Amino acid sequence: MPQHIKSFLLASIAVIGIALSTVPVARSITPEVPALVTQPIDDAITVELAGNVRPEAIAANDRGAVDDARVLDHIQLLLNRPAETEAALVRVIDELHDPKSPQFHAWLTVDQFTARYGPAASDLQAITAWLSGHGFIINGVHGGNLFIDITGTAAQVRDTFHTEIHVLDVGGVSHIANMTDPRIPAALADAVIGIVSLHDFRPHTNFKPKYTFNIPGNGVFEAVVPGDLATIYNLNPLFAAGISGQGQTVVVIEDADVYSANDITSFRKKFGLSSYTSGSFSQEHPAPRSGKSNCSDPGIVPGAESEATLDAEWAGAAAPSAAIVAASCADTAVTFGGLIALQNLIDGSKPPAIVSISYGECEAENGETANAAYVKTYQQAVALGTSVFVSSGDEGAVSCDADQYNAVHGIGVSGFASTPYNVAVGGTDFGDSYANDNSKYWSTKNSSTYESARSYIPEIPWDDSCANSLVFKNLGFTSGYGSNGACNSQSGEDYLGTTSGSGGPSQCSGGKPSIPGVVSGTCKGTPKPSWQVVDGNPADGVRDIPDVSLFAANGIWGHFYVYCDSDVPDGGSACTGSPSTWSGAGGTSFSSPILAGVQALVNQKTGSIQGNPNTVYYALAASEYGASGDKPCNSSNGNAVAKTCIFYDVTEGDIDVNCTGTHDCYLPSGTFGVISTKDSIYNKGYGTTGGWDFATGIGTVNITNLVNAWPR
Numbered sequence: 001m002p003q004h005i006k007s008f009l010l011a012s013i014a015v016i017g018i019a020l021s022t023v024p025v026a027r028s029i030t031p032e033v034p035a036l037v038t039q040p041i042d043d044a045i046t047v048e049l050a051g052n053v054r055p056e057a058i059a060a061n062d063r064g065a066v067d068d069a070r071v072l073d074h075i076q077l078l079l080n081r082p083a084e085t086e087a088a089l090v091r092v093i094d095e096l097h098d099p100k101s102p103q104f105h106a107w108l109t110v111d112q113f114t115a116r117y118g119p120a121a122s123d124l125q126a127i128t129a130w131l132s133g134h135g136f137i138i139n140g141v142h143g144g145n146l147f148i149d150i151t152g153t154a155a156q157v158r159d160t161f162h163t164e165i166h167v168l169d170v171g172g173v174s175h176i177a178n179m180t181d182p183r184i185p186a187a188l189a190d191a192v193i194g195i196v197s198l199h200d201f202r203p204h205t206n207f208k209p210k211y212t213f214n215i216p217g218n219g220v221f222e223a224v225v226p227g228d229l230a231t232i233y234n235l236n237p238l239f240a241a242g243i244s245g246q247g248q249t250v251v252v253i254e255d256a257d258v259y260s261a262n263d264i265t266s267f268r269k270k271f272g273l274s275s276y277t278s279g280s281f282s283q284e285h286p287a288p289r290s291g292k293s294n295c296s297d298p299g300i301v302p303g304a305e306s307e308a309t310l311d312a313e314w315a316g317a318a319a320p321s322a323a324i325v326a327a328s329c330a331d332t333a334v335t336f337g338g339l340i341a342l343q344n345l346i347d348g349s350k351p352p353a354i355v356s357i358s359y360g361e362c363e364a365e366n367g368e369t370a371n372a373a374y375v376k377t378y379q380q381a382v383a384l385g386t387s388v389f390v391s392s393g394d395e396g397a398v399s400c401d402a403d404q405y406n407a408v409h410g411i412g413v414s415g416f417a418s419t420p421y422n423v424a425v426g427g428t429d430f431g432d433s434y435a436n437d438n439s440k441y442w443s444t445k446n447s448s449t450y451e452s453a454r455s456y457i458p459e460i461p462w463d464d465s466c467a468n469s470l471v472f473k474n475l476g477f478t479s480g481y482g483s484n485g486a487c488n489s490q491s492g493e494d495y496l497g498t499t500s501g502s503g504g505p506s507q508c509s510g511g512k513p514s515i516p517g518v519v520s521g522t523c524k525g526t527p528k529p530s531w532q533v534v535d536g537n538p539a540d541g542v543r544d545i546p547d548v549s550l551f552a553a554n555g556i557w558g559h560f561y562v563y564c565d566s567d568v569p570d571g572g573s574a575c576t577g578s579p580s581t582w583s584g585a586g587g588t589s590f591s592s593p594i595l596a597g598v599q600a601l602v603n604q605k606t607g608s609i610q611g612n613p614n615t616v617y618y619a620l621a622a623s624e625y626g627a628s629g630d631k632p633c634n635s636s637n638g639n640a641v642a643k644t645c646i647f648y649d650v651t652e653g654d655i656d657v658n659c660t661g662t663h664d665c666y667l668p669s670g671t672f673g674v675i676s677t678k679d680s681i682y683n684k685g686y687g688t689t690g691g692w693d694f695a696t697g698i699g700t701v702n703i704t705n706l707v708n709a710w711p712r
Contacts, residue, residue, distance in 0.1 A: 033118065033121075035120040036082060036123050037122065041187045042187060046183040048183050049195065049369065050512040051368030052178070052182060052370075053179070053180060053367070053516075054367070055517035057166070057168060057179050057199070061170050062168060063167040063174075064167060066176055068154055068158075071151065071333065072198070073151045073332045074149050074332040074333075074335050075152065075157075075197075075335065076148070076149055076150075076335055076373070077131070077147070077148040077150060077196075078193040078194055078195070078372060079119050079123070079145070080119070080146075080193050081117060081118075081119060085116075094530065096108075097382075097531075105609075105610075110347055110348070114145055117144055118146065119146065124141065130185070131160075135153075137151045138150055140290055140291020140292055142291075149291065149292075157198065161182035162182065163198065164179055165177065175200050175201060176200050177200070177201065182195050194369030196339075196369050199334060200331075200333060200334060201365075202336060203338075203366075204359065204360060204403060205359060206359065207358070207394070207554075208554040208587045210560045211464070222438070223559075223561070223579065223584060224551060224560065225271050225451050226449075227272065228451045229594065230451075231451060231453040231455065233550070233701060233703045234702045234704045234705065235703050238601055238703065238707055239320075243605055244279075245320060245321040245601060247278075248319060249324075249325060249354070250325070250355075250600050251325045251345065252312055252356050252357075253327055253328075253342050253355055253356065253358075255328055256298050256303075256304035256308050257297065258308045258309045258312060259300055259305045259306075259309060259566060259567035260567075264281045264316070264324075265281075266575040270575070270579060271317070271449050271579075272448075273320040278321045279323070284325060285298075285329055286327055286344040286345050287344060288343075289347040294329070294340050295330070295337075296329065297330065298328050299330070300567070302570045305567060306572065308326050310561070310589060311593045313563050318593075318594045318596075325352075327342075329341040336359075339374075343377055346384060346386060351381070352386055353385065353387065354389070354599045354603070355381070356592045357416060358587075358589035359391070360391055360415075362399035362402070362409075362415065363506065363508040364516075366414075366416075368509070368510050371415040371509040371510065372510075374415060374419055375420070378421035378422050379419075382612040385611050386611070388421060388612070389422065389423045389593070392414065392549075392588050393413070394500065394501070394588055396498055396502060396503075396656065396675065397656075397657075397685045397686055398411060398498055398664075404498050405497045406660055407658065407659040407660075408659065408660055409663055410518055410659075410675075411505075411677070412518075413502065414502065414545075415509055418525075422612075423548065423595065424547050425550065425588055426461075427501030427553065428460065428461055428501065429459065429460050429551065429556070429559060430458065430459060430551065430553070431459055431653070432458060433557040433558050438558075440639070441453065441638070441639070455639040457638060458636050458637070461501055461549075461650065461653045461688060463656065465497055465656065465657040466485075466487040466495035467480035467481070467657050467675065470652070475492060475495075476491075481682065482669050482670055487671075487672040488672055496658050497657070499554070501549060503546050504545065504694050505543070505544050506544070507525045509524070510525075511523040515663075518663050519663075526543040531618050532614070535622070536691030536692035545694075547614055548697050549696040551590075552586050552588050553586045554585055554587065555584065560585060562583070564583065598701070602706070602710050605707050605708075606710055606712050608712075620709060625690075628690060629649055629689075630649060632644075633646075633647060633649050633699075634690075635648040635652075635699065636651055646709055647701060648701070649690060650696040650699045651688050651689065653687070654684055654686060656675050656676075656684045657675050658674060658675075659674060660672060666678070666682045
């Protein structure tokens with residue numbers, strides 16, 4: 001198998017006292033870790049923490065500085081490890097996942113991880129003393145002692161980090177953000193990666209409401225319910241064998257509560273899941289292991305509550321006997337509550353076995369330190385044995401243009417999904433409508449629990465754009481681009497948008513863009529993990545996503561997911577009567593928690609937690625696909641696909657979207673072009689191929705075969 005973060009003008013002595021009382025230094029850090037702070041700290045000699053300004057922080061949006069006394073709570077300062085310590089950790093994680101290693105699955109405890117791979121005690125003490133000396137309150141230290149949680153005022157941020165916090169007006173919405181990159185004393189440069197966030201721009205959810213219409217001439221609407229999922233992806237043999245998630249827990253990471261726990265109950269009852277009596281749902285707001293509480297109940301947050309609800313319902317659809325836990329913390333002034341929740345969980349006495357995250361933000365907007373924060377957090381998780389699933393995104397290869405009707409920033413991927421330590425879960429659609437073959441795959445009558453799928457259904461990448469070759473062909477065009485192309489036609493207007501399953505290469509996880517939100521300047525991608533080796537994956541030297549995909553479409557070809565969200569004022573529907581009147585949507589927000597639920601079945605069958613599942617996915621895919629893909633496992637075979645397939649290789653369609661401008665946009669004429677890896681010629685970004693591709697990764701999954709093939 002391949003190897004593979006009132007008033008605060010307190011007296012300095014009192015503040016330092018708080019810091020020392022809340023930082024677990026002596027008991028959790030070994031003195032052998034080399035110190036990186038080796039010079040006196042001089043505030044007059046500073047270095048810039050580059051790549052940490054939001055693209056919206058520009059003069060046109062600037063409405064002036066916030067009040068000096070404005071409190072910024074739970075700012076996270078991310079520390080660095082010595083290079084040799086980081087290298088040792090990477091080696092250990094490889095060994096933990098290598099069946100040939102004596103360290104295989106000898107997962108670390110939180111105390112072991114902190115002691116072996118945290119910063120030097122002297123570094124932590126020097127940095128907390130420096131922060132306290134500038135008036136910050138030290139709330140605690142988290143994430144293997146790499147994340148220092150501090151609270152201070154805007155004036156303290158300005159005077160300490162040499163950047164002002166301003167009010168921004170972005171499209172009529174008020175935000176706050178730092179206007180320049182922070183600076184720190186040069187003596188701390190080696191020991192500090194940066195400040196995770198000094199703004200209140202939140203990551204976006206990854207679900208899209210049901211399309212109100214579909215491709216002309218299709219006329220078929222088949223809602224996907226849990227029983228359909230079980231038929232299409234072959235869950236039923238596992239359920240019949242008693243493998244449905246008993247004794248397992250799946251945690252969905254949120255920054256909102258579900259609208260009503262009764263919605264999850266209604267969903268399970270309507271679709272026959274309540275018969276799995278050991279299945280349960282609960283919510284928690286995980287407290288930090290030590291220090292002041294940084295996790296408060298976020299309550300019901302419009303938009304985000306729908307995310308929490310569908311995550312919980314569909315994780316339970318894949319593992320109906322499992323305990324589903326929605327873990328959420330409220331967003332602070334500058335920190336995403338979901339990150340806090342995850343950090344607190346993996347710092348706890350019993351880290352979760354499986355987590356799913358349905359949020360995202362493109363690398364070039366997220367910023368270098370925030371990208372690093374997700375790398376370090378997931379890295380700790382997998383070292384403890386936690387499996388991390390993350391939505392790849394709902395915007396094709398243009399994650400910096402999420403939720404837009406047109407791409408202008410070029411190719412970019414989500415920094416939440418492009419780390420080496422998570423499974424990036426992409427999205428597909430069903431190809432039966434495109435092939436006018438619906439009756440072959442769907443019954444005209446629903447069962448008592450509303451499923452109607454007959455078998456596995458051929459799949460195509462999920463893509464609602466007029467740039468998608470299958471869409472523009474169905475509309476009667478030979479291209480999406482050009483004056484005579486679909487995207488510049490009247491009939492194509494309804495298909496302008498970036499809504500599609502996301503994929504692409506990591507290109508700006510580090511460095512500083514010279515053009516806001518665009519891969520440029522000193523941008524660099526996350527290096528390719530050693531396990532990402534399979535037919536079709538390019539030798540590009542960087543992390544490529546997605547890894548695996550599942551159905552995620554929102555109805556352009558007539559198929560979408562049903563879920564119960566009774567928050568009518570926030571776009572929900574009463575969960576009564578036929579589910580055809582319930583909420584419908586798509587997005588990788590569905591595929592990620594579903595695959596996390598699948599992992600619960602793996603863990604049950606093998607009797608152990610698995611850490612990063614990618615090491616197994618890619619090994620199994622390399623065996624199945626060989627050097628040139630696997631024709632019997634081609635998804636286009638539909639119900640004639642080989643019964644032995646673990647993965648279904650999606651080979652028809654693409655995730656191309658419409659664009660304007662000069663960033664990865666082929667625009668020979670007309671108003672709209674299409675995303676291309678070259679501006680001067682049409683080289684679509686991206687299409688399917690045999691084996692792995694940027695549109696769907698390895699492909700989709702025969703779940704029973706995957707679980708049964710998983711090595712013990």
